[in-house]
Amino acid sequence: xxxxxxxxxxxxxELYAASRAMTGLYRPALDALGITYPQYAALRVIWHRGxxxxxxxxxxxxxxxxxxxxxxxxxxxxxxxRRERGTHDERVVWISPTDAGTxxxxxxxxxxxxxxxxxxxxxxxxxxxxxxLGRIRGAATRxx
Amino acid sequence: xxxxxxxxxxxxxELYAASRAMTGLYRPALDALGITYPQYAALRVIWHRGxxxxxxxxxxxxxxxxxxxxxxxxxxxxxxxRRERGTHDERVVWISPTDAGTxxxxxxxxxxxxxxxxxxxxxxxxxxxxxxLGRIRGAATRxx
DNA sequence: CGCAATTGAGTTGTGCGCAACCTATGTGTG
DNA sequence: CACACATAGGTTGCGCACAACTCAATTGCG
Numbered sequence: 001x002x003x004x005x006x007x008x009x010x011x012x013x014e015l016y017a018a019s020r021a022m023t024g025l026y027r028p029a030l031d032a033l034g035i036t037y038p039q040y041a042a043l044r045v046i047w048h049r050g051x052x053x054x055x056x057x058x059x060x061x062x063x064x065x066x067x068x069x070x071x072x073x074x075x076x077x078x079x080x081x082r083r084e085r086g087t088h089d090e091r092v093v094w095i096s097p098t099d100a101g102t103x104x105x106x107x108x109x110x111x112x113x114x115x116x117x118x119x120x121x122x123x124x125x126x127x128x129x130x131x132x133l134g135r136i137r138g139a140a141t142r143x144x
Numbered sequence: 145x146x147x148x149x150x151x152x153x154x155x156x157x158e159l160y161a162a163s164r165a166m167t168g169l170y171r172p173a174l175d176a177l178g179i180t181y182p183q184y185a186a187l188r189v190i191w192h193r194g195x196x197x198x199x200x201x202x203x204x205x206x207x208x209x210x211x212x213x214x215x216x217x218x219x220x221x222x223x224x225x226r227r228e229r230g231t232h233d234e235r236v237v238w239i240s241p242t243d244a245g246t247x248x249x250x251x252x253x254x255x256x257x258x259x260x261x262x263x264x265x266x267x268x269x270x271x272x273x274x275x276x277l278g279r280i281r282g283a284a285t286r287x288x
Numbered sequence: 289c290g291c292a293a294t295t296g297a298g299t300t301g302t303g304c305g306c307a308a309c310c311t312a313t314g315t316g317t318g
Numbered sequence: 319c320a321c322a323c324a325t326a327g328g329t330t331g332c333g334c335a336c337a338a339c340t341c342a343a344t345t346g347c348g
Binding site for chain 1: 155156157159160162163164167169170181185188205206256259260262263264269270272273274278279280281283285
């Protein structure tokens with residue numbers, strides 16, 4: 001029996017700790033590929049869309065340009081993505097995976113499933129969690 | 145209908161986004177008090193225990209000394225906590241709230257309830273979420 | 289006792305997250 | 319057309335997280 005810390009009843013803390021625990025679960029696999037967890041999340045969206053603006057990527061990840069600009073610069077330096085100024089509207093920057101980036105996609109194809117297994121949740125629990133997290137995110141972002 | 149991003153099915157991403165949304169929900173209230181969310185989490189434990197070593201605080205928050213040392217130094221500079229070298233074992237540092245720190249506790253007493261309300265979850269959903277997050281954290285930390 | 293191994297805290301370096309601000313480009317209105 | 323305004327992306331600064339490391343104090347074992 002652990003000593004009480006007064007945090008047990010705080011959903012916010014559970015969320016914060018669970019989120020960090022989860023990225024820790026991804027870390028060994030991602031370290032081997034030379035990318036971080038937020039970089040991986042960004043790549044998932046880029047792979048899925050094929051070609052996306054920094055703005056839309058930020059909307060998908062809920063991250064602003066202050067976070068994304070340096071992150072994308074690092075992915076570009078690693079040769080995983082390409083950045084091109086839009087020709088029609090020169091304010092926008094289009095992101096797309098390079099060949100090396102697409103290659104990486106195939107090497108991590110089984111990662112989500114492997115790690116979902118590690119969590120040992122039933123399909124039903126999984127769905128419940130997803131629903132509740134969505135509602136939290138909705139409520140929290142709406143209030144702002 | 146939003147465009148698909150390929151992240152919908154990834155519980156890890158929902159967790160990551162929900163956690164950030166939640167700290168964003170706390171931000172206005174904590175900004176007014178001049179503390180950050182991790183500082184607030186640390187203070188909750190310190191208030192609850194009255195007196196705690198850096199080691200035990202780290203175990204409660206799942207944070208290492210690399211994160212806690214500078215965080216505690218900032219709380220000390222703000223006059224909210226005291227740091228004292230242990231007399232019996234001079235390696236350990238004991239953390240305790242100052243009068244100003246205890247005062248702050250009273251001013252945030254209603255914060256968890258206020259923010260729990262903003263989430264608009266039923267008591268049952270709340271409990272389900274707590275249980276599932278606990279299992280995730282357990283599974284993720286056990287695997288390491 | 290003497291010395292290797294362990295432990296507790298701190299430091300350094302890297303990469304987020306986010307606020308605040310900047311610049312360039314585009315849009316809308318009179 | 320001119321000028322205010324909005325928008326896209328970038329920069330700076332600060333505070334986490336976490337790995338890797340240092341150092342001092344303590345413990346354990348022959």
